[in-house]
Amino acid sequence: MRQAMTSVAHGELIRASAWRAAVQRPAPPGGKVAFIGANNPETARMVRDVQVATGVEFIGYFDNDPDKKGRTFCGLPVFGGFDDLLGCDRTAFGLVNLITRDTKTRHETTRFFAENGFAAADFIHPSINLDGVTLGRGVYLQEGVIVQGGVVLGDNVCVNSGATISHETSLGTSCFVAPGATLAGLVTLEPGVLIGAGASVMPRLSLGTGTTVGAGAVITKDTTERSIMVGVPAVETGKTPDDEAFLPLFLDKM
Ligand SMILES: CC(C)(COP(=O)(O)OP(=O)(O)OC[C@H]1O[C@@H](n2cnc3c(N)ncnc32)[C@H](O)[C@@H]1OP(=O)(O)O)[C@@H](O)C(=O)NCCC(=O)NCCS
CATH class of the missing domain: 2.160.10.10 (Hexapeptide repeat proteins)
Structure with a gap:
Protein backbone atom coordinates (compact mmCIF):
# COMPACT_ATOMS: atom_id res chain seq x y z
CA MET A 1 0.00 0.00 0.00
CA ARG A 2 2.77 2.40 0.97
CA GLN A 3 4.56 1.48 -2.28
CA ALA A 4 1.43 2.16 -4.33
CA MET A 5 0.94 5.58 -2.71
CA THR A 6 4.57 6.52 -3.38
CA SER A 7 4.16 5.50 -6.99
CA VAL A 8 1.02 7.63 -7.43
CA ALA A 9 2.71 10.64 -5.84
CA HIS A 10 5.69 10.21 -8.15
CA GLY A 11 3.34 10.01 -11.14
CA GLU A 12 1.70 13.28 -10.15
CA LEU A 13 5.12 14.87 -9.85
CA ILE A 14 6.08 13.74 -13.36
CA ARG A 15 2.83 15.07 -14.81
CA ALA A 16 3.24 18.41 -13.03
CA SER A 17 6.79 18.75 -14.31
CA ALA A 18 5.75 17.82 -17.85
CA TRP A 19 2.95 20.33 -17.74
CA ARG A 20 5.34 23.09 -16.63
CA ALA A 21 7.71 22.22 -19.48
CA ALA A 22 4.82 22.12 -21.94
CA VAL A 23 3.35 25.50 -21.04
CA GLN A 24 6.68 27.30 -20.95
CA ARG A 25 7.91 26.08 -24.33
CA PRO A 26 6.81 27.45 -27.70
CA ALA A 27 4.48 25.05 -29.55
CA PRO A 28 5.76 23.74 -32.90
CA PRO A 29 3.95 24.91 -36.07
CA GLY A 30 0.65 23.04 -36.42
CA GLY A 31 1.32 21.30 -33.08
CA LYS A 32 3.36 18.74 -35.04
CA VAL A 33 6.98 17.63 -35.19
CA ALA A 34 9.09 15.68 -37.72
CA PHE A 35 12.51 14.24 -36.95
CA ILE A 36 15.80 14.64 -38.83
CA GLY A 37 17.63 11.29 -38.67
CA ALA A 38 16.06 7.83 -38.28
CA ASN A 39 18.67 5.85 -36.34
CA ASN A 40 18.06 5.60 -32.62
CA PRO A 41 15.24 3.41 -31.18
CA GLU A 42 15.39 5.45 -27.97
CA THR A 43 13.44 8.04 -29.95
CA ALA A 44 10.35 5.83 -30.00
CA ARG A 45 10.22 5.62 -26.18
CA MET A 46 10.65 9.37 -25.91
CA VAL A 47 7.90 9.95 -28.50
CA ARG A 48 5.34 8.04 -26.44
CA ASP A 49 6.18 9.91 -23.24
CA VAL A 50 6.43 13.40 -24.78
CA GLN A 51 3.24 12.95 -26.83
CA VAL A 52 1.23 11.99 -23.75
CA ALA A 53 2.69 14.84 -21.65
CA THR A 54 2.51 17.70 -24.16
CA GLY A 55 -0.04 16.75 -26.84
CA VAL A 56 2.53 17.42 -29.58
CA GLU A 57 2.04 15.02 -32.50
CA PHE A 58 5.13 13.32 -33.94
CA ILE A 59 4.53 12.59 -37.62
CA GLY A 60 7.68 10.85 -38.92
CA TYR A 61 11.29 11.10 -40.10
CA PHE A 62 13.47 12.59 -42.81
CA ASP A 63 16.71 10.70 -43.45
CA ASN A 64 19.12 10.83 -46.40
CA ASP A 65 19.55 7.04 -46.50
CA PRO A 66 17.59 6.11 -49.67
CA ASP A 67 16.92 2.60 -48.30
CA LYS A 68 14.85 4.08 -45.48
CA LYS A 69 12.51 6.13 -47.68
CA GLY A 70 8.94 4.76 -47.68
CA ARG A 71 9.64 2.42 -44.74
CA THR A 72 8.76 2.86 -41.09
CA PHE A 73 11.22 3.38 -38.27
CA CYS A 74 10.00 2.57 -34.76
CA GLY A 75 6.39 2.85 -35.90
CA LEU A 76 6.60 6.17 -37.76
CA PRO A 77 7.05 6.71 -41.53
CA VAL A 78 10.33 7.82 -43.13
CA PHE A 79 9.12 10.40 -45.66
CA GLY A 80 12.40 10.73 -47.55
CA GLY A 81 15.62 12.72 -47.53
CA PHE A 82 16.49 16.38 -47.05
CA ASP A 83 15.42 17.24 -50.63
CA ASP A 84 11.95 15.91 -49.83
CA LEU A 85 11.93 17.94 -46.61
CA LEU A 86 12.79 21.15 -48.46
CA GLY A 87 9.61 20.67 -50.52
CA CYS A 88 7.39 20.66 -47.40
CA ASP A 89 5.17 23.41 -45.97
CA ARG A 90 7.14 25.25 -43.22
CA THR A 91 3.94 26.04 -41.31
CA ALA A 92 2.83 22.38 -41.05
CA PHE A 93 5.38 21.12 -38.49
CA GLY A 94 8.56 21.89 -36.56
CA LEU A 95 11.81 19.89 -36.72
CA VAL A 96 13.68 17.98 -34.04
CA ASN A 97 17.28 17.24 -34.99
CA LEU A 98 18.27 13.77 -33.74
CA ILE A 99 21.75 13.86 -35.30
CA THR A 100 24.34 13.41 -32.55
CA ARG A 101 27.28 11.96 -34.53
CA ASP A 102 29.39 15.07 -33.93
CA THR A 103 28.55 18.59 -32.86
CA LYS A 104 29.58 20.17 -36.16
CA THR A 105 27.22 18.01 -38.24
CA ARG A 106 24.40 18.58 -35.78
CA HIS A 107 25.03 22.34 -35.81
CA GLU A 108 25.26 22.65 -39.60
CA THR A 109 22.11 20.56 -40.17
CA THR A 110 20.07 22.68 -37.77
CA ARG A 111 21.49 25.88 -39.30
CA PHE A 112 20.65 24.72 -42.84
CA PHE A 113 17.00 24.05 -42.04
CA ALA A 114 16.63 27.22 -39.96
CA GLU A 115 17.97 29.27 -42.88
CA ASN A 116 15.43 27.51 -45.08
CA GLY A 117 12.54 28.67 -42.92
CA PHE A 118 11.88 25.66 -40.65
CA ALA A 119 11.17 26.06 -36.92
CA ALA A 120 13.33 24.10 -34.47
CA ALA A 121 11.20 22.21 -31.91
CA ASP A 122 12.22 20.82 -28.51
CA PHE A 123 12.36 17.15 -27.60
CA ILE A 124 12.46 17.05 -23.81
CA HIS A 125 11.57 14.04 -21.68
CA PRO A 126 8.69 15.01 -19.37
CA SER A 127 10.34 13.57 -16.25
C1 LIG B 1 38.72 10.53 -27.52
C2 LIG B 1 38.12 10.22 -28.87
C3 LIG B 1 37.43 11.44 -29.42
C4 LIG B 1 39.26 9.80 -29.80
O1 LIG B 1 38.75 9.42 -31.02
P1 LIG B 1 39.77 9.01 -32.19
O2 LIG B 1 40.67 10.16 -32.50
O3 LIG B 1 38.95 8.46 -33.32
O4 LIG B 1 40.66 7.92 -31.48
P2 LIG B 1 40.91 6.40 -31.85
O5 LIG B 1 39.67 5.60 -31.70
O6 LIG B 1 41.61 6.36 -33.19
O7 LIG B 1 41.93 5.97 -30.70
C5 LIG B 1 43.23 6.52 -30.64
C6 LIG B 1 43.91 5.98 -29.36
O8 LIG B 1 43.30 6.61 -28.22
C7 LIG B 1 42.74 5.61 -27.36
N1 LIG B 1 41.48 6.16 -26.87
C8 LIG B 1 40.38 6.44 -27.61
N2 LIG B 1 39.43 6.98 -26.83
C9 LIG B 1 39.92 6.99 -25.59
C10 LIG B 1 39.37 7.41 -24.36
N3 LIG B 1 38.13 7.94 -24.28
N4 LIG B 1 40.13 7.31 -23.26
C11 LIG B 1 41.40 6.79 -23.34
N5 LIG B 1 41.96 6.39 -24.49
C12 LIG B 1 41.23 6.47 -25.60
C13 LIG B 1 42.56 4.38 -28.23
O9 LIG B 1 42.59 3.20 -27.47
C14 LIG B 1 43.75 4.49 -29.15
O10 LIG B 1 44.90 4.05 -28.47
P3 LIG B 1 46.09 3.30 -29.25
O11 LIG B 1 46.62 4.28 -30.25
O12 LIG B 1 47.06 2.98 -28.15
O13 LIG B 1 45.47 2.12 -29.87
C15 LIG B 1 37.07 9.08 -28.82
O14 LIG B 1 37.68 7.83 -28.65
C16 LIG B 1 36.04 9.27 -27.72
O15 LIG B 1 36.21 8.91 -26.56
N6 LIG B 1 34.86 9.85 -28.12
C17 LIG B 1 33.72 10.00 -27.30
C18 LIG B 1 32.74 8.88 -27.65
C19 LIG B 1 31.43 9.02 -26.91
O16 LIG B 1 31.37 8.96 -25.70
N7 LIG B 1 30.38 9.22 -27.69
C20 LIG B 1 29.07 9.38 -27.16
C21 LIG B 1 28.08 8.59 -27.94
S1 LIG B 1 26.46 8.72 -27.27
Whole structure:
Protein backbone atom coordinates (compact mmCIF):
# COMPACT_ATOMS: atom_id res chain seq x y z
CA MET A 1 0.00 0.00 0.00
CA ARG A 2 2.77 2.40 0.97
CA GLN A 3 4.56 1.48 -2.28
CA ALA A 4 1.43 2.16 -4.33
CA MET A 5 0.94 5.58 -2.71
CA THR A 6 4.57 6.52 -3.38
CA SER A 7 4.16 5.50 -6.99
CA VAL A 8 1.02 7.63 -7.43
CA ALA A 9 2.71 10.64 -5.84
CA HIS A 10 5.69 10.21 -8.15
CA GLY A 11 3.34 10.01 -11.14
CA GLU A 12 1.70 13.28 -10.15
CA LEU A 13 5.12 14.87 -9.85
CA ILE A 14 6.08 13.74 -13.36
CA ARG A 15 2.83 15.07 -14.81
CA ALA A 16 3.24 18.41 -13.03
CA SER A 17 6.79 18.75 -14.31
CA ALA A 18 5.75 17.82 -17.85
CA TRP A 19 2.95 20.33 -17.74
CA ARG A 20 5.34 23.09 -16.63
CA ALA A 21 7.71 22.22 -19.48
CA ALA A 22 4.82 22.12 -21.94
CA VAL A 23 3.35 25.50 -21.04
CA GLN A 24 6.68 27.30 -20.95
CA ARG A 25 7.91 26.08 -24.33
CA PRO A 26 6.81 27.45 -27.70
CA ALA A 27 4.48 25.05 -29.55
CA PRO A 28 5.76 23.74 -32.90
CA PRO A 29 3.95 24.91 -36.07
CA GLY A 30 0.65 23.04 -36.42
CA GLY A 31 1.32 21.30 -33.08
CA LYS A 32 3.36 18.74 -35.04
CA VAL A 33 6.98 17.63 -35.19
CA ALA A 34 9.09 15.68 -37.72
CA PHE A 35 12.51 14.24 -36.95
CA ILE A 36 15.80 14.64 -38.83
CA GLY A 37 17.63 11.29 -38.67
CA ALA A 38 16.06 7.83 -38.28
CA ASN A 39 18.67 5.85 -36.34
CA ASN A 40 18.06 5.60 -32.62
CA PRO A 41 15.24 3.41 -31.18
CA GLU A 42 15.39 5.45 -27.97
CA THR A 43 13.44 8.04 -29.95
CA ALA A 44 10.35 5.83 -30.00
CA ARG A 45 10.22 5.62 -26.18
CA MET A 46 10.65 9.37 -25.91
CA VAL A 47 7.90 9.95 -28.50
CA ARG A 48 5.34 8.04 -26.44
CA ASP A 49 6.18 9.91 -23.24
CA VAL A 50 6.43 13.40 -24.78
CA GLN A 51 3.24 12.95 -26.83
CA VAL A 52 1.23 11.99 -23.75
CA ALA A 53 2.69 14.84 -21.65
CA THR A 54 2.51 17.70 -24.16
CA GLY A 55 -0.04 16.75 -26.84
CA VAL A 56 2.53 17.42 -29.58
CA GLU A 57 2.04 15.02 -32.50
CA PHE A 58 5.13 13.32 -33.94
CA ILE A 59 4.53 12.59 -37.62
CA GLY A 60 7.68 10.85 -38.92
CA TYR A 61 11.29 11.10 -40.10
CA PHE A 62 13.47 12.59 -42.81
CA ASP A 63 16.71 10.70 -43.45
CA ASN A 64 19.12 10.83 -46.40
CA ASP A 65 19.55 7.04 -46.50
CA PRO A 66 17.59 6.11 -49.67
CA ASP A 67 16.92 2.60 -48.30
CA LYS A 68 14.85 4.08 -45.48
CA LYS A 69 12.51 6.13 -47.68
CA GLY A 70 8.94 4.76 -47.68
CA ARG A 71 9.64 2.42 -44.74
CA THR A 72 8.76 2.86 -41.09
CA PHE A 73 11.22 3.38 -38.27
CA CYS A 74 10.00 2.57 -34.76
CA GLY A 75 6.39 2.85 -35.90
CA LEU A 76 6.60 6.17 -37.76
CA PRO A 77 7.05 6.71 -41.53
CA VAL A 78 10.33 7.82 -43.13
CA PHE A 79 9.12 10.40 -45.66
CA GLY A 80 12.40 10.73 -47.55
CA GLY A 81 15.62 12.72 -47.53
CA PHE A 82 16.49 16.38 -47.05
CA ASP A 83 15.42 17.24 -50.63
CA ASP A 84 11.95 15.91 -49.83
CA LEU A 85 11.93 17.94 -46.61
CA LEU A 86 12.79 21.15 -48.46
CA GLY A 87 9.61 20.67 -50.52
CA CYS A 88 7.39 20.66 -47.40
CA ASP A 89 5.17 23.41 -45.97
CA ARG A 90 7.14 25.25 -43.22
CA THR A 91 3.94 26.04 -41.31
CA ALA A 92 2.83 22.38 -41.05
CA PHE A 93 5.38 21.12 -38.49
CA GLY A 94 8.56 21.89 -36.56
CA LEU A 95 11.81 19.89 -36.72
CA VAL A 96 13.68 17.98 -34.04
CA ASN A 97 17.28 17.24 -34.99
CA LEU A 98 18.27 13.77 -33.74
CA ILE A 99 21.75 13.86 -35.30
CA THR A 100 24.34 13.41 -32.55
CA ARG A 101 27.28 11.96 -34.53
CA ASP A 102 29.39 15.07 -33.93
CA THR A 103 28.55 18.59 -32.86
CA LYS A 104 29.58 20.17 -36.16
CA THR A 105 27.22 18.01 -38.24
CA ARG A 106 24.40 18.58 -35.78
CA HIS A 107 25.03 22.34 -35.81
CA GLU A 108 25.26 22.65 -39.60
CA THR A 109 22.11 20.56 -40.17
CA THR A 110 20.07 22.68 -37.77
CA ARG A 111 21.49 25.88 -39.30
CA PHE A 112 20.65 24.72 -42.84
CA PHE A 113 17.00 24.05 -42.04
CA ALA A 114 16.63 27.22 -39.96
CA GLU A 115 17.97 29.27 -42.88
CA ASN A 116 15.43 27.51 -45.08
CA GLY A 117 12.54 28.67 -42.92
CA PHE A 118 11.88 25.66 -40.65
CA ALA A 119 11.17 26.06 -36.92
CA ALA A 120 13.33 24.10 -34.47
CA ALA A 121 11.20 22.21 -31.91
CA ASP A 122 12.22 20.82 -28.51
CA PHE A 123 12.36 17.15 -27.60
CA ILE A 124 12.46 17.05 -23.81
CA HIS A 125 11.57 14.04 -21.68
CA PRO A 126 8.69 15.01 -19.37
CA SER A 127 10.34 13.57 -16.25
CA ILE A 128 13.00 16.31 -16.25
CA ASN A 129 12.56 19.08 -13.72
CA LEU A 130 13.30 22.34 -15.52
CA ASP A 131 12.63 24.72 -12.63
CA GLY A 132 15.19 27.50 -12.66
CA VAL A 133 16.67 26.41 -16.00
CA THR A 134 17.03 28.68 -19.03
CA LEU A 135 16.52 26.91 -22.35
CA GLY A 136 17.28 27.88 -25.93
CA ARG A 137 15.39 26.50 -28.96
CA GLY A 138 15.66 23.01 -30.38
CA VAL A 139 16.86 21.44 -27.14
CA TYR A 140 16.93 17.60 -26.92
CA LEU A 141 17.06 16.14 -23.39
CA GLN A 142 16.74 12.37 -22.91
CA GLU A 143 15.17 10.50 -20.00
CA GLY A 144 17.02 10.58 -16.68
CA VAL A 145 18.91 13.81 -17.32
CA ILE A 146 19.40 16.01 -14.24
CA VAL A 147 19.59 19.73 -14.90
CA GLN A 148 20.08 21.76 -11.74
CA GLY A 149 19.00 25.30 -10.87
CA GLY A 150 20.63 28.21 -12.69
CA VAL A 151 21.72 26.09 -15.67
CA VAL A 152 21.62 27.68 -19.14
CA LEU A 153 21.25 25.37 -22.16
CA GLY A 154 21.80 27.11 -25.51
CA ASP A 155 20.08 26.48 -28.85
CA ASN A 156 20.40 22.99 -30.34
CA VAL A 157 21.95 21.46 -27.17
CA CYS A 158 21.58 17.69 -26.70
CA VAL A 159 22.02 15.90 -23.36
CA ASN A 160 21.80 12.08 -23.21
CA SER A 161 20.37 9.74 -20.58
CA GLY A 162 21.72 9.90 -17.07
CA ALA A 163 23.96 12.94 -17.55
CA THR A 164 24.07 15.55 -14.79
CA ILE A 165 24.42 19.27 -15.47
CA SER A 166 25.09 20.93 -12.12
CA HIS A 167 24.04 24.35 -10.85
CA GLU A 168 24.80 27.50 -12.84
CA THR A 169 26.61 25.63 -15.58
CA SER A 170 26.20 27.02 -19.07
CA LEU A 171 26.20 25.09 -22.38
CA GLY A 172 26.69 27.06 -25.59
CA THR A 173 24.97 26.42 -28.92
CA SER A 174 25.06 22.84 -30.23
CA CYS A 175 26.93 21.30 -27.27
CA PHE A 176 26.45 17.54 -26.85
CA VAL A 177 26.70 15.60 -23.57
CA ALA A 178 26.85 11.78 -23.81
CA PRO A 179 25.22 9.31 -21.37
CA GLY A 180 26.31 9.40 -17.76
CA ALA A 181 28.63 12.42 -18.06
CA THR A 182 28.85 14.88 -15.17
CA LEU A 183 29.42 18.60 -15.43
CA ALA A 184 30.07 20.13 -12.01
CA GLY A 185 28.78 23.57 -11.00
CA LEU A 186 29.65 26.87 -12.70
CA VAL A 187 31.23 25.18 -15.73
CA THR A 188 31.12 27.02 -19.08
CA LEU A 189 31.02 25.13 -22.38
CA GLU A 190 31.55 27.29 -25.46
CA PRO A 191 29.59 26.29 -28.63
CA GLY A 192 30.05 22.83 -30.10
CA VAL A 193 31.70 21.11 -27.12
CA LEU A 194 31.26 17.30 -27.06
CA ILE A 195 31.46 15.56 -23.68
CA GLY A 196 32.03 11.78 -24.07
CA ALA A 197 30.22 9.03 -22.17
CA GLY A 198 30.89 9.00 -18.43
CA ALA A 199 33.33 11.93 -18.58
CA SER A 200 33.51 14.53 -15.81
CA VAL A 201 34.31 18.24 -15.78
CA MET A 202 35.40 19.79 -12.48
CA PRO A 203 33.80 22.99 -11.10
CA ARG A 204 34.25 26.48 -12.59
CA LEU A 205 36.18 25.32 -15.66
CA SER A 206 35.75 26.75 -19.14
CA LEU A 207 35.97 24.55 -22.27
CA GLY A 208 36.80 26.24 -25.57
CA THR A 209 34.66 26.08 -28.72
CA GLY A 210 34.56 22.63 -30.31
CA THR A 211 36.45 20.85 -27.50
CA THR A 212 36.04 17.05 -27.61
CA VAL A 213 36.22 15.27 -24.25
CA GLY A 214 36.89 11.51 -24.61
CA ALA A 215 34.75 8.90 -22.88
CA GLY A 216 35.68 8.52 -19.20
CA ALA A 217 38.00 11.54 -19.15
CA VAL A 218 38.24 13.86 -16.15
CA ILE A 219 38.79 17.49 -17.11
CA THR A 220 40.76 19.33 -14.43
CA LYS A 221 41.85 22.45 -16.39
CA ASP A 222 40.36 24.92 -18.89
CA THR A 223 40.67 23.85 -22.54
CA THR A 224 41.39 25.84 -25.68
CA GLU A 225 39.39 25.75 -28.94
CA ARG A 226 39.05 22.35 -30.69
CA SER A 227 41.16 20.46 -28.10
CA ILE A 228 40.74 16.69 -27.92
CA MET A 229 41.07 15.72 -24.25
CA VAL A 230 41.58 12.12 -23.08
CA GLY A 231 42.35 10.32 -19.80
CA VAL A 232 42.39 10.90 -16.04
CA PRO A 233 43.39 13.64 -15.49
CA ALA A 234 42.71 14.56 -19.11
CA VAL A 235 45.53 15.66 -21.40
CA GLU A 236 45.29 17.20 -24.85
CA THR A 237 46.01 14.61 -27.56
CA GLY A 238 45.32 16.80 -30.59
CA LYS A 239 42.98 19.25 -32.26
CA THR A 240 39.89 18.69 -34.42
CA PRO A 241 40.25 20.16 -37.95
CA ASP A 242 40.23 23.95 -38.10
CA ASP A 243 37.20 24.36 -40.32
CA GLU A 244 34.48 26.99 -40.27
CA ALA A 245 33.45 28.33 -36.86
CA PHE A 246 30.14 27.52 -35.18
CA LEU A 247 28.12 30.31 -36.82
CA PRO A 248 25.09 31.71 -34.97
CA LEU A 249 21.82 29.78 -35.40
CA PHE A 250 19.37 32.64 -34.71
CA LEU A 251 16.68 30.11 -33.78
CA ASP A 252 15.07 32.71 -31.51
CA LYS A 253 14.20 34.83 -34.57
CA MET A 254 11.79 32.19 -35.89
C1 LIG B 1 38.72 10.53 -27.52
C2 LIG B 1 38.12 10.22 -28.87
C3 LIG B 1 37.43 11.44 -29.42
C4 LIG B 1 39.26 9.80 -29.80
O1 LIG B 1 38.75 9.42 -31.02
P1 LIG B 1 39.77 9.01 -32.19
O2 LIG B 1 40.67 10.16 -32.50
O3 LIG B 1 38.95 8.46 -33.32
O4 LIG B 1 40.66 7.92 -31.48
P2 LIG B 1 40.91 6.40 -31.85
O5 LIG B 1 39.67 5.60 -31.70
O6 LIG B 1 41.61 6.36 -33.19
O7 LIG B 1 41.93 5.97 -30.70
C5 LIG B 1 43.23 6.52 -30.64
C6 LIG B 1 43.91 5.98 -29.36
O8 LIG B 1 43.30 6.61 -28.22
C7 LIG B 1 42.74 5.61 -27.36
N1 LIG B 1 41.48 6.16 -26.87
C8 LIG B 1 40.38 6.44 -27.61
N2 LIG B 1 39.43 6.98 -26.83
C9 LIG B 1 39.92 6.99 -25.59
C10 LIG B 1 39.37 7.41 -24.36
N3 LIG B 1 38.13 7.94 -24.28
N4 LIG B 1 40.13 7.31 -23.26
C11 LIG B 1 41.40 6.79 -23.34
N5 LIG B 1 41.96 6.39 -24.49
C12 LIG B 1 41.23 6.47 -25.60
C13 LIG B 1 42.56 4.38 -28.23
O9 LIG B 1 42.59 3.20 -27.47
C14 LIG B 1 43.75 4.49 -29.15
O10 LIG B 1 44.90 4.05 -28.47
P3 LIG B 1 46.09 3.30 -29.25
O11 LIG B 1 46.62 4.28 -30.25
O12 LIG B 1 47.06 2.98 -28.15
O13 LIG B 1 45.47 2.12 -29.87
C15 LIG B 1 37.07 9.08 -28.82
O14 LIG B 1 37.68 7.83 -28.65
C16 LIG B 1 36.04 9.27 -27.72
O15 LIG B 1 36.21 8.91 -26.56
N6 LIG B 1 34.86 9.85 -28.12
C17 LIG B 1 33.72 10.00 -27.30
C18 LIG B 1 32.74 8.88 -27.65
C19 LIG B 1 31.43 9.02 -26.91
O16 LIG B 1 31.37 8.96 -25.70
N7 LIG B 1 30.38 9.22 -27.69
C20 LIG B 1 29.07 9.38 -27.16
C21 LIG B 1 28.08 8.59 -27.94
S1 LIG B 1 26.46 8.72 -27.27
